[in-house]
Amino acid sequence: MEYKDYYKILGVPRDADDQTIKQAYRRLARKHHPDVSKAKGSADRFKEINEAYEVLSDPEKRKRYDSLGSDWQRYAQAGSGPFGGFRVHFEGTDPGDLGGFSDFFRTIFGDLGVREGDPFAEFRKEGRRPGFRSARGGDTQAAVEVSLEEAFGGSTRTFTVDGRRLEVKIPAGVDTGSRVRVPGVGNGDLYLTVTVRSHPLFERKGDDLYLELPLTIAEAALGTEVRVPTLKGDVTMKIPPETSSGKTFRLPAYGMPHLKGGGAGDQYVKIKVVVPSGLTAREKALLEELRRLRPENPRAHMAPS
DSSP states (O other), X not given: OOOOXXXXXXXXXXXXXXXXXXHHHHHHHHHHOTTTOOSTTHHHHHHHHHHHHHHHXXXXXXXXXXXXXXXXXXXXHHTOOTXXXXXXXXXXXOHHHHTTSOHHHHHHHTTTOOOSSOTTHHHHHTTXXXXXXXXXXXXXXXXXXXXHHHHHHOEEEEEEETTEEEEEEEOTTOXXXXXXXXXXXXXXXXXXXXXXXXXXXXXXXXXXXXXEEEEEHHHHHHOEEEEEXXXXXXXXXXXXXXOOTTOEXXXXXXSXXXXXXXOBOOEEEEEEEEOOSSOOHHXXXXXXXXXXXXXXXXXXXXSOO
């Protein structure tokens, strides 16, 4: 069993700080990710990079690794070390925990296991296929990112696990943090943790959606009919005369579907009266006339008594 120089694998000095290690990992992982690189051995290289990052980004593992150094075999054979002793795992290590790691890693860090988390987050942000992590008991965990529209209507994702191609249905109504279970994958189940991307128009609160609708001064004062975006498509909404900025209207059942059980949340439409810029002389004159006709002060109730 050969000694693995994790610093050399990531191309960083032994005194590298966490940020340097993380940057090196991102750069190398992008270069050698199997979805990107078609070079021979890229998958093995990617695993090696991931293993190096698992150790050097974990303070406990890195401390042990630095203390043992290239003389690691003596401590492994003795079954003790500078930490007052640690278990050494040559055989019988749970493959669900450490199946993707080398014998060297199993021997030195088998008692510490693999941290929870998503080292492939950078690839998910770029829209690439998520990586998988093994969890205790043989279960497999992965992360999946969907748009708000996909969370509204449901979607499917295709994964390849241990040479097996899976098409997984993401149910309508999922939210960030939702978990989708696919039974019977490998030695256990596959768990997908969902992240729903933010939307430029809608804000989600539970199963309700919130939308800010801009109106002109004339539309708000005189009333109008406007097209309002919803995730079901545009709908026509009547704005009554004398609608103030901040007034909120409710569209029942136009929110997100309930993940468990039928029905859906609501959509709330908040009015925002937009003051025009670049007023012409004629427009300013009309507004001045309106001010003379309606001299009341809307802030009068705020005056101290």
